[in-house]
Amino acid sequence: MMKDNMDYYDLFAAQLPRERLYKNEPMKLHTSFRVGGPADVLFLPESEEELILALKLAREASVPCTVIGNGSNLLVRDGGLSGLTIKLGEPFSGIEISGDLITARAGESLAHVARAALEACLTGLEFASGIPGSVGGGMAMDAGAYGGELKDVCVSARLLDPKTFAIADVPVQDLCMAYRSTRMLQTGELVLKASFRLQKGDYTTIRDKMDDLNQRRRDKQPLNFPSAGSTFKRPEGHFAGQLIEQAGLKGVSVGGAQVSPKHAGFIVNAGDATAKDILDLMALVTKRVYEQSGVQLEPEVRILGEDLQ
């Protein structure tokens, strides 16, 4: 494996468009937590052909490769991401509606998909209207809120195997989707698009439900601070935020990282936090909650990259 990120850059720059290839790109610019060291090389593909070419180049040279969406569930360590990072963004957006079936590409925002469902008077995706992720990231995480999860409405997804580059339409029952756990997280397969089966509904009812859920978010969540949403998964039979609050940790800080005084389930970047601050605070919270309640918290945020040397 190559070690020097200069070599990495040159390797990819020889075959990929340089205007969308970034060297030592700070990941804090691409994550909602606003922390994270540099990606050796970040590539923003504009087509599936470019995506596959980049994956092939990385594979042939044994360069590690990470694919991200909107970066709203990521904690990238301060040493950054080694190898190639591929961000699926706007060029991978697009929504098609056929009857009660809505199909969206990986780079489309979940909020836009929910909005398109509203415009088509289709109900079932209201829960997703305030989740700040992409369809690809949402599918990989089985994103959900207020009693809904993508697995409940998904019928299939188009997956790209990053090892064989085969593309297949996979029915939802084979995606192993469960609360924040999916086949894609296990295998590294990439979501290119996903289809959701909704139901005919009434425009005003759908809109009112979205408005209500988004108001509840604004009332309860620290949306004015950078975060990655809920830091920990919901433990069976409990709420992480409640356990953290009961352990007396609301408002507790490590460096620039803080357990939100508004919602203890969120660790926020209260100003110039490092990834290490956040990780240290997560470790403190996990330890204290276990001591207080016997419940073992598990991170919901995806922790990537390397510590600073």
Ligand SMILES: Cc1cc2nc3c(=O)[nH]c(=O)nc-3n(C[C@H](O)[C@H](O)[C@H](O)COP(=O)(O)OP(=O)(O)OC[C@H]3O[C@@H](n4cnc5c(N)ncnc54)[C@H](O)[C@@H]3O)c2cc1C
């Ligand atoms: C304020 C706030 C509120 C939030 N509220 C919620 C909520 O209510 N419910 C909820 O579930 N989450 C919530 N989140 C977390 C986050 O928005 C979701 O997990 C979202 O689905 C992540 O999508 P993303 O595109 O940002 O993915 P990223 O954060 O970029 O990536 C997340 C994971 O998905 C993988 N991935 C990304 N794209 C693809 C792809 N195309 N194919 C395969 N794998 C891929 C990545 O490798 C990574 O492992 C919240 C976050 C914030 C900041």
